[in-house]
Amino acid sequence: MSARYHSKLRIPEAPFRPRENPDYSFLHLPSPEDVAKPDCMADADTIRQLAFSMVRVLDDDQNAKGAWDPQLPVSELLEGLRIMTLTRLYDDRLFRMQRQGKLSFYVKCTGEEAIAVAQAMALRSGDMLFPTYRQQGLLLARGRELVDMMCNCISNSRDNQKGRQLPSLYSWKEGNFFSVSGNLATQFSQAVGWAMASAYKGEDHIASAWVGEGSSAEADVYHALLFASAYQAPVLLNLVNNQWAISTPQTVACGGTTFAVRGLGFNLPSIRVDGNDLLAVYAVTRWAAERARLGGGPTFIELFTYRAEGHSTSDDPDAYRPKDEWHSWPLGDPVARLKTHLIQRQQWSDEKQEELEYTLTEELTEAWGEAESYGSLQDGPHWPLSSMFDDVFKEMPAHLRRQRHQMEM
Amino acid sequence: MSARYHSKLRIPEAPFRPRENPDYSFLHLPSPEDVAKPDCMADADTIRQLAFSMVRVLDDDQNAKGAWDPQLPVSELLEGLRIMTLTRLYDDRLFRMQRQGKLSFYVKCTGEEAIAVAQAMALRSGDMLFPTYRQQGLLLARGRELVDMMCNCISNSRDNQKGRQLPSLYSWKEGNFFSVSGNLATQFSQAVGWAMASAYKGEDHIASAWVGEGSSAEADVYHALLFASAYQAPVLLNLVNNQWAISTPQTVACGGTTFAVRGLGFNLPSIRVDGNDLLAVYAVTRWAAERARLGGGPTFIELFTYRAEGHSTSDDPDAYRPKDEWHSWPLGDPVARLKTHLIQRQQWSDEKQEELEYTLTEELTEAWGEAESYGSLQDGPHWPLSSMFDDVFKEMPAHLRRQRHQMEM
Amino acid sequence: MASMNMVQAINSALDITMERDQNVLCLGEDVGYFGGVFRCTAGLQEKHGQHRVLDTPIAEAGIVAAAIGMGVNGLRPVAEIQFADYIYPAFDQIVSELARLRYRSSGEFYAPVTIRSPCGGGIRGGQTHSQSPEGIFTHVCGLKVVMPSNPYDAKGLLISAIEDDDPIIYFEPKRCYNGPFDGDPDKAAQSWNGHPKGEVPEVYYTIPIGEAAIVRPGSAVTVLTYGTMVHVAEAAIERSDIDAEQIDLRTLLPLDLEAVAESVQKTRRCVVVHEATRTGGYGAELVADVQEECFWHLEAPIQRVTGWDTPYPHAFEWDYFPGQDRIIAAMRCALEV
Amino acid sequence: MASMNMVQAINSALDITMERDQNVLCLGEDVGYFGGVFRCTAGLQEKHGQHRVLDTPIAEAGIVAAAIGMGVNGLRPVAEIQFADYIYPAFDQIVSELARLRYRSSGEFYAPVTIRSPCGGGIRGGQTHSQSPEGIFTHVCGLKVVMPSNPYDAKGLLISAIEDDDPIIYFEPKRCYNGPFDGDPDKAAQSWNGHPKGEVPEVYYTIPIGEAAIVRPGSAVTVLTYGTMVHVAEAAIERSDIDAEQIDLRTLLPLDLEAVAESVQKTRRCVVVHEATRTGGYGAELVADVQEECFWHLEAPIQRVTGWDTPYPHAFEWDYFPGQDRIIAAMRCALEV
Numbered sequence A, B: 001m002s003a004r005y006h007s008k009l010r011i012p013e014a015p016f017r018p019r020e021n022p023d024y025s026f027l028h029l030p031s032p033e034d035v036a037k038p039d040c041m042a043d044a045d046t047i048r049q050l051a052f053s054m055v056r057v058l059d060d061d062q063n064a065k066g067a068w069d070p071q072l073p074v075s076e077l078l079e080g081l082r083i084m085t086l087t088r089l090y091d092d093r094l095f096r097m098q099r100q101g102k103l104s105f106y107v108k109c110t111g112e113e114a115i116a117v118a119q120a121m122a123l124r125s126g127d128m129l130f131p132t133y134r135q136q137g138l139l140l141a142r143g144r145e146l147v148d149m150m151c152n153c154i155s156n157s158r159d160n161q162k163g164r165q166l167p168s169l170y171s172w173k174e175g176n177f178f179s180v181s182g183n184l185a186t187q188f189s190q191a192v193g194w195a196m197a198s199a200y201k202g203e204d205h206i207a208s209a210w211v212g213e214g215s216s217a218e219a220d221v222y223h224a225l226l227f228a229s230a231y232q233a234p235v236l237l238n239l240v241n242n243q244w245a246i247s248t249p250q251t252v253a254c255g256g257t258t259f260a261v262r263g264l265g266f267n268l269p270s271i272r273v274d275g276n277d278l279l280a281v282y283a284v285t286r287w288a289a290e291r292a293r294l295g296g297g298p299t300f301i302e303l304f305t306y307r308a309e310g311h312s313t314s315d316d317p318d319a320y321r322p323k324d325e326w327h328s329w330p331l332g333d334p335v336a337r338l339k340t341h342l343i344q345r346q347q348w349s350d351e352k353q354e355e356l357e358y359t360l361t362e363e364l365t366e367a368w369g370e371a372e373s374y375g376s377l378q379d380g381p382h383w384p385l386s387s388m389f390d391d392v393f394k395e396m397p398a399h400l401r402r403q404r405h406q407m408e409m
Numbered sequence C, D: 001m002a003s004m005n006m007v008q009a010i011n012s013a014l015d016i017t018m019e020r021d022q023n024v025l026c027l028g029e030d031v032g033y034f035g036g037v038f039r040c041t042a043g044l045q046e047k048h049g050q051h052r053v054l055d056t057p058i059a060e061a062g063i064v065a066a067a068i069g070m071g072v073n074g075l076r077p078v079a080e081i082q083f084a085d086y087i088y089p090a091f092d093q094i095v096s097e098l099a100r101l102r103y104r105s106s107g108e109f110y111a112p113v114t115i116r117s118p119c120g121g122g123i124r125g126g127q128t129h130s131q132s133p134e135g136i137f138t139h140v141c142g143l144k145v146v147m148p149s150n151p152y153d154a155k156g157l158l159i160s161a162i163e164d165d166d167p168i169i170y171f172e173p174k175r176c177y178n179g180p181f182d183g184d185p186d187k188a189a190q191s192w193n194g195h196p197k198g199e200v201p202e203v204y205y206t207i208p209i210g211e212a213a214i215v216r217p218g219s220a221v222t223v224l225t226y227g228t229m230v231h232v233a234e235a236a237i238e239r240s241d242i243d244a245e246q247i248d249l250r251t252l253l254p255l256d257l258e259a260v261a262e263s264v265q266k267t268r269r270c271v272v273v274h275e276a277t278r279t280g281g282y283g284a285e286l287v288a289d290v291q292e293e294c295f296w297h298l299e300a301p302i303q304r305v306t307g308w309d310t311p312y313p314h315a316f317e318w319d320y321f322p323g324q325d326r327i328i329a330a331m332r333c334a335l336e337v
């Protein structure tokens, strides 16, 4: 073996690796009352502190506190709980179906349900969503049929994407849910263009985009921040910091500070929020949406959460992080937290939750059965084979017609 | 004509356009004494203020003041003045030669001479430079022969780049001056890789990269900031904000705050400096270089200056900004400022400056004559024509040998 | 009818489409106040307003991404990439997103974006202001690729491109902006004034995407050209006294294979010409197509005349450029047997 | 000798070169602690240290740029792009910088970077985990492009690539990581165990870049293949009973044109096979080269068997994939006359 250099390189490390004891007490978590809520049209440079701090509403005991409490009616909280629960059960079901070979692949959002659900609730239906593969909650909150989502995942004859996309890469035009790309982060800067067009047309719709903290390293995020800032586009730029990017800890992507701070470099209001607190996420999203609609431009939001399960069905997280690290996560489980909150307010009970889960499970079973009746990935029926050549262009040019013909021979 | 939308888009505007009266009094310019100088190993998050403020040494009367005064010996100041003057005269000469058809293209750095010259002075010869096309001052400060620079610009038989590059896109391996790319910003993130390698090898050399404020919108700048931060690479990341990117004002690229602030998103020490003040630029560069060499990692530096002339020989700035806007630039002319400073200290005089300019002009004339003796762009001699196929690969593969043969037929 | 050079023709196409459809807007580096470094958008911001001709940050990926988002939201953005050499930073947004959006979403979403970009050498631009990257884009399914060679086509094709619901890369051979360059750098520059293709209607008209044009009918050999090389080949044919049939492809994808095959089946010989580097260039596809369609008619190997497989060198520009002599030699080669 | 699959062979090549030369290091997404999503770098960080196997941010352009800088500073970085489909964000750094640095600086600077990336489909990866973009890189002068088809070649070529002073794009056909896939998804997966090319020396050895291999000598038709399609074509030939000569190109650029021409001049017929989309793919260049070199020998049009000109569809993977039947049909077509 040859000589070795005496390297002085700094290597960003994971806080904890397998067989270590995760202890997140080093995280500074302000209490809900510590964080002031500025007017939604406040000058960005007067509210920089929000990027270093963290907006919370539910305190450690799951009581709603502080200036950011959105004071949502109980009915809406219950609806939020319902959709979060549905999201979790939906994920569990499809994950199991993948394990049974019915799906080629699947991505859960377990532990992060509050983000998509609360943000969908805080936005209007005319607002355009530019999600990643981990915001299935947006679809469920916007009322996408379970059957349709499932058909999309098993590429059958009723798949609205004609069998072309991997599971989890949904598209739903009528729901203003943009086609999810397999290429990370590209949607982030596209959302800004969409929002610019909305402003150009004089409309009130805003755009909302999501990106993972790992993917935030891609150029598209920089361009999104820059273009959004330059043209003050009505767009919410949401960075979901779930601590992990496959096996890579957020320390590799973050630069030793919060992600939210990155928005300050573009003079954007930049807010870090407890992503496991439906109320806090709702409040921040509402604030930012109102700002955008009033002409105040974009907001950059870091949603602080934890990816409770593996990256996808393709990996085993125990190989790169402590087993059950999630249970040491100081911001807990968003579903459990909202449930506790509602129980404490005497608006809910463990029994009711069980009942809810039972009903939703039934719905899922029924939907899955129906979905499979339209075909399976392995055996079909799928879309007609010749549809493979559709949509490359609006009208099929001669060379594709020739190839289609050749295939059919 | 069809109906028009009522656009609500925000359009970033130039501060002034042709036929307007430029008045830069809105700029907040702190006095040299207002800005404290932290220890060079200070924690980045304790010195954020430096990104919003501006390090200056020469005050409005060109006296050296404040904590950042590098207390350079007069001999070094005189050398700085000499090289800045040479840079300006070199530019004037080559610009004229371009107008006479001897060069295909040329880029001046007039008004920005202090940057390259002071930074070269503050770095060591083993430090690697990753410049743009507007840092010819680095070459002059590092002692590149005028003849060689000129031969490079006229692609003749002595051009060390074998006639392959546009004028201004120099390369000088022995001078640790990296080949300038025609593609903006790409060198910025490469410099970080170079610095990572230096740290990996346990060496003390640092890298220094430059980028224009307009080009800072490119992805490479984001990646440079991120990788430099993640691995704490020993690199100086210099952003030259000369207010213009061809016809586009810095407002389009900056996001409504300083450029330096962008470094804070990566927890980098980020410093804005008066780029027309050789002493201030020297001091900040020295501070950052020391930090990097001591293992303190990267520094992001915004050099605040003004592009006094057109973008290049290809454009006429009067078409997009007020004629002579430079004369309204509150930070003046770096050459004149240092000259005044030295005269006030009784170390220089107008006569001496005139004499210097005369001598340098002679040198330039002589060098140009010699350069032309090695050939001209139009009439040669150039490198042998067959050299066109060299260096695509280290060894020429068969298909290129075949093509070379075909060409020679 | 007016006499227009290619810059004016492009400007006119943009002006007219913006006039007709408020959903059309232009964006790019220096395209707004200044009107573009080649002046193609000159006067448009003044006329149509700051909101419709946007100066952007220098971030080609950001420009294309913004255009995609705008396209998804109902606009017809025309993005300028200042030089084709600088289109690569946007490559992922073009290839992974723009080209595939309609397919991956099964038609739910699409972005009718036109990307304009000056390409080609011969202007002493060195290796980063001279490239012809069309062959990289013709391999990407979902993109249409257009390259006009003259003002008349430039205008008609650009209007078609902007009105087309598919994404289009529209390359402008910058050496022909001001005149039909015949490949001889020592000759006085010609202008479009007086050239039949420099006569351009001031009004709206379109030229269909996907249709080649016959520049010159002939019987001895088919010469396939596009962009600047149309004029170089035309002059070469003239000089050579060979009765060549010359085709200006105009659209590279989808290719008008019918016109190409018909011609080669008639002439039985073929020369393919482009300025881009040879290996893996668009010419390879043309050769492959022609040999597939016309194998039994061919009487000689198809010749390729292209740029060499090196970057465009500053000093040796004219040795790199595939000029008339090389085209004549190739035609002779094709005729030898 | 040991039995290795392709992942292990690649891992071994990396391990050995790191062992021999402290200037070699690996970087990429998830390559460090985890050892790569396909496990190609498994164990290397533990063995060679955190400073030599770097987990990077998810920024392909940043990864390649860092590798270029490292290369300029004397290292031999091996960058992994997690899927070839995700190489596009790095396209500008690869094309404008890595490929052209030696040329533009006339040899003053160069970066001996190897970019490894798994490519190809057949793993139900949908359109963004299945692409074969080699044809985009073979058009870029200054890059070498390599694609091994088996463990033995993979190791020898990777060591050569890392030791080579030119930048190399090294594509790994991921469908063959675990076994020689013959194109039939319904058959039980085969492993490399027992396959002659799965016998890999544990020690250092190299295979020269730029040399093709004859998979099977024959006289009836030449079948040009690389990557996964080597095995598919091999099985197709077996099944067809055609006495085809099959070549595994191994290096796409520089192409071993001599080997190709010699074979076609002998067989007088040629089929070109690849998984990438057809139009403008590397196959077009092969066709063009063969018809230039062998026109007078050819007795039938050269056939191309390729992926269709659509993105890789999730559900119709096996209708897209150019399987044995299509290869057999093409060979028959080439033999018909």
Ligand SMILES: Cc1ncc(C[n+]2csc(CCOP(=O)(O)OP(=O)(O)O)c2C)c(N)n1
Binding pocket: A134, A182, A183, A184, A211, A212, A213, A214, A215, A216, A242, A244, A245, A246, A307, A311, D029, D058, D082, D086, D089
């Ligand atoms: C451009 C690109 N590079 C790499 C990948 C492979 N990849 C898929 S997901 C992923 C990790 C993303 O992590 P993060 O952004 O944190 O999102 P999360 O999975 O945590 O929601 C990677 C590297 C990809 N899909 N696209």
Ligand SMILES: Cc1ncc(C[n+]2csc(CCOP(=O)(O)OP(=O)(O)O)c2C)c(N)n1
Binding pocket: B134, B182, B183, B184, B211, B212, B213, B214, B215, B216, B242, B244, B245, B246, B307, B311, C029, C058, C082, C086, C089
């Ligand atoms: C990738 C890329 N895009 C566009 C250009 C064209 N271009 C050359 S210089 C320039 C302006 C750069 O402005 P700035 O970065 O502020 O530097 P300055 O010229 O002011 O020094 C542009 C757009 C280029 N060279 N490369």
Ligand SMILES: [Mg+2]
Binding pocket: A212, A213, A214, A240, A241, A242, A243, A244, A245, A246, A307
């Ligand atoms: Mg993550």
Ligand SMILES: [Mg+2]
Binding pocket: B212, B213, B214, B240, B241, B242, B243, B244, B245, B246, B307
């Ligand atoms: Mg500038």
